[in-house]
Amino acid sequence: MKREAYKSLRTISHSDPLGPGGPLCAGCGGQLSLRLFHKALGENVIFINAASCSTLLATYPFTPLNSSWIYTAMACAPAGAQGVRDALDILKAKGKLGPEQDRKVVVLTGDGAAQDIGLQSTMAAIYRGLDFYYLCYDNESYGNTGFQTSASTPYGARTATAPITPSSPHGSLHERRDLFEIWRVQKPPYLATISATYPLDLSEKVYRASKFTGPKLFIALSPCPPGWDVDPEWSIEIARLAVQTGIWPLKEAIHGEVSHTYLPRKFAPVENYLKRQGRFRHLFEPSRDDETIAHIQATVDRYWKEANVIGDQLAVAKRSDVGAGPRAGPREGQPQGVAPTSFRETEPLC
Amino acid sequence: MSGRNSLRPPRCHMTRTMLTGNAAAAWGARLAEVDYVPAFPITPQTEIIDTLARWCAEREIPARLVMMDSEHSMLAAAATAAATGVRVFTATSSQGLLYGFEMLYAIAGLRLPLVLVNVARALAHPITLEPDHNDVLAARDTGFLQFHCETSQEVLDSILLAYRLAEHERILLPVIVNLDGFYLSFTREAVDLPQLEEVREFLPSFAPAYPVLSGKESVALGAAVLDASLYSYFKHQMHNAAESALAIYPQIAAEFAERFGRRHEMIESFMLDDADYVFVMTNSFASMGKAEIKRLRNGGKKVGLARLRMIRPFPHEAIQQLLAGRKGVAVIDQNISVGKGGILFSEIASALYGLNDRPAVLLSFIGGLGGRRFRPGEFAGMLAAMETPSATGAEMARPHLLFTGEECREVGRFFDIASNEPASEHPPVGAGFKPALHASEDVKGIP
Numbered sequence: 001m002k003r004e005a006y007k008s009l010r011t012i013s014h015s016d017p018l019g020p021g022g023p024l025c026a027g028c029g030g031q032l033s034l035r036l037f038h039k040a041l042g043e044n045v046i047f048i049n050a051a052s053c054s055t056l057l058a059t060y061p062f063t064p065l066n067s068s069w070i071y072t073a074m075a076c077a078p079a080g081a082q083g084v085r086d087a088l089d090i091l092k093a094k095g096k097l098g099p100e101q102d103r104k105v106v107v108l109t110g111d112g113a114a115q116d117i118g119l120q121s122t123m124a125a126i127y128r129g130l131d132f133y134y135l136c137y138d139n140e141s142y143g144n145t146g147f148q149t150s151a152s153t154p155y156g157a158r159t160a161t162a163p164i165t166p167s168s169p170h171g172s173l174h175e176r177r178d179l180f181e182i183w184r185v186q187k188p189p190y191l192a193t194i195s196a197t198y199p200l201d202l203s204e205k206v207y208r209a210s211k212f213t214g215p216k217l218f219i220a221l222s223p224c225p226p227g228w229d230v231d232p233e234w235s236i237e238i239a240r241l242a243v244q245t246g247i248w249p250l251k252e253a254i255h256g257e258v259s260h261t262y263l264p265r266k267f268a269p270v271e272n273y274l275k276r277q278g279r280f281r282h283l284f285e286p287s288r289d290d291e292t293i294a295h296i297q298a299t300v301d302r303y304w305k306e307a308n309v310i311g312d313q314l315a316v317a318k319r320s321d322v323g324a325g326p327r328a329g330p331r332e333g334q335p336q337g338v339a340p341t342s343f344r345e346t347e348p349l350c
Numbered sequence: 351m352s353g354r355n356s357l358r359p360p361r362c363h364m365t366r367t368m369l370t371g372n373a374a375a376a377w378g379a380r381l382a383e384v385d386y387v388p389a390f391p392i393t394p395q396t397e398i399i400d401t402l403a404r405w406c407a408e409r410e411i412p413a414r415l416v417m418m419d420s421e422h423s424m425l426a427a428a429a430t431a432a433a434t435g436v437r438v439f440t441a442t443s444s445q446g447l448l449y450g451f452e453m454l455y456a457i458a459g460l461r462l463p464l465v466l467v468n469v470a471r472a473l474a475h476p477i478t479l480e481p482d483h484n485d486v487l488a489a490r491d492t493g494f495l496q497f498h499c500e501t502s503q504e505v506l507d508s509i510l511l512a513y514r515l516a517e518h519e520r521i522l523l524p525v526i527v528n529l530d531g532f533y534l535s536f537t538r539e540a541v542d543l544p545q546l547e548e549v550r551e552f553l554p555s556f557a558p559a560y561p562v563l564s565g566k567e568s569v570a571l572g573a574a575v576l577d578a579s580l581y582s583y584f585k586h587q588m589h590n591a592a593e594s595a596l597a598i599y600p601q602i603a604a605e606f607a608e609r610f611g612r613r614h615e616m617i618e619s620f621m622l623d624d625a626d627y628v629f630v631m632t633n634s635f636a637s638m639g640k641a642e643i644k645r646l647r648n649g650g651k652k653v654g655l656a657r658l659r660m661i662r663p664f665p666h667e668a669i670q671q672l673l674a675g676r677k678g679v680a681v682i683d684q685n686i687s688v689g690k691g692g693i694l695f696s697e698i699a700s701a702l703y704g705l706n707d708r709p710a711v712l713l714s715f716i717g718g719l720g721g722r723r724f725r726p727g728e729f730a731g732m733l734a735a736m737e738t739p740s741a742t743g744a745e746m747a748r749p750h751l752l753f754t755g756e757e758c759r760e761v762g763r764f765f766d767i768a769s770n771e772p773a774s775e776h777p778p779v780g781a782g783f784k785p786a787l788h789a790s791e792d793v794k795g796i797p
Contacts, residue, residue: 059576090386
């Protein structure tokens, strides 16, 4: 992906579309994704919200957003977006709304709604070619209700409904469902995975999407400090590790054609990512669960093999090589944060 | 019938045509010049959206119709479009109403003045197609106002009245207009179609009296309310707005009558003036009730019928005025709250409790479930039960389930076929089953 609009961090807007003092958790990956996403979108936005943690952003009488907002229910935010988009078009056709007063219609949802209860209405909106943006902040769980298993929950993770007990020591044993591929079946104009740790990649994708009319869908892997059982200050780093280990591929699909937009120079072993999170602690303590860790690694390896996009680059990620130790992981004692200097994006490969 | 209660020759021009109840609903939406119709098919409602879709495709109307993926999505799109500032119409039935139920509360709570036509159909299980009112009455607590219609004309008129009422700045609540599946949805009746220009004078183009998403100022709608007093306040506001419709509706109905020559009261009175005994009914089955009333009148009985047209807000005072001083009242509920009885019976009983001269006898009958028709003699039986009450107060609070011995035997034949056993001599009645009234027998009192 050749960047056109976002070549350095300075090109990202300094005006913040989200006011301070919101009710979401410290280090919320969803909020970080939303902030960057909204900056790239610009003004004149109407959010249509599905029940999720983000629903608490607008808690009467406060909202941190300058944009308009309507909460619908858990299952039907894309249908709500249909009603808003159609009504805006009707008003434009009647001359009651000037072109300059038009709005971008954006669904904001978590992965529980996106994967499960709201999948039908999402697929229907894509089917109808609805002109809208869709931001799923994926914290791999039903986070707002206390971290229950969702179809995004990764293999081996501990959740409130997949607790670690002597008789079930492995956590959730379902493979996470590939939402990107489900959506891609209908070949929407634009589809991408994003990560708040890679703001240029994220912003450029929003810019690229803006050139298309129709469904423009994004999944942002969004660390959830209380659910993933990590310190809030590690959110950015955990999200980085997800990309560096190959667990969270950054990619886009234009009318169904997939391109990977970022590749680490070397893939780190998945355990670098897993062992930093309390939800995977049982894989390492009290004894190491080699079988599960190997299974997760094999799943990632298989993805990249089947993706077949990098040829030589993938060869760099030989197990003997990455097994040597964490490359992308933080060093002990090194301060971690979200300061711009901590971003270490490499050049895009496509 | 009430739909043709002409006061005087109408001031406006009309075209008389034959329309099914469904087609009349589509015409109501057309004449209201609705902007947006999110849709999803379900029997017996589908003719409404088919008709509107055809008009949209032929550019006969400027509305936009979008096929959604479920009634839940349909009502979500209806809500957000209304919240963006356009006039919205939609329709459903039965299972569809229940499937979208969550969004009924959302629409009403957001105070969005759209109109939803429900074509009544009894609820599964067992799945069936013909009407009763358990679907629409399940929505009685949502915040939707409700009109229940007897004729095709009334369906059309009620949709126009509903928009005026819903969009009133002191109300801002959605309205359900109900008609019975099959009995009315697919029955063709003569309907006077008013001219569009004259409807426009009664119902001007939509100008939302509330902040909308398309406005210059940004708004947050449907914000979470985590304070109990605040939540209570908003709910009280909804209730007060609904109740204010009791005062506002008669003004709107009077204006409608003046313009179009048809008066639609909150409750229709049929042969009530000198009636000692009153049947309370709703919807299309009231036409059958009226025929029975005439028959009983011919037999010298002083009976009448009150047809509840407005179910929400509940017209307490009008009920009191109509039923005070009567000797007996029989409420025929075409619904059943399992384990309690008739829904409207309970509501009417609560309206009458404070009256000094309330009727001495108030009886509850459950009839018309799944479209069951009245059997010969049933009205006479119900009247006899009012005339010679033998029940204690506790018994009077319980419903009587209209079912005849003949039906019992018919059910027995079904059971025999289903069980593949020879015809039994006895009806296959379950424990505690007791037919309330046997039409073939001369009912003297409450069995």
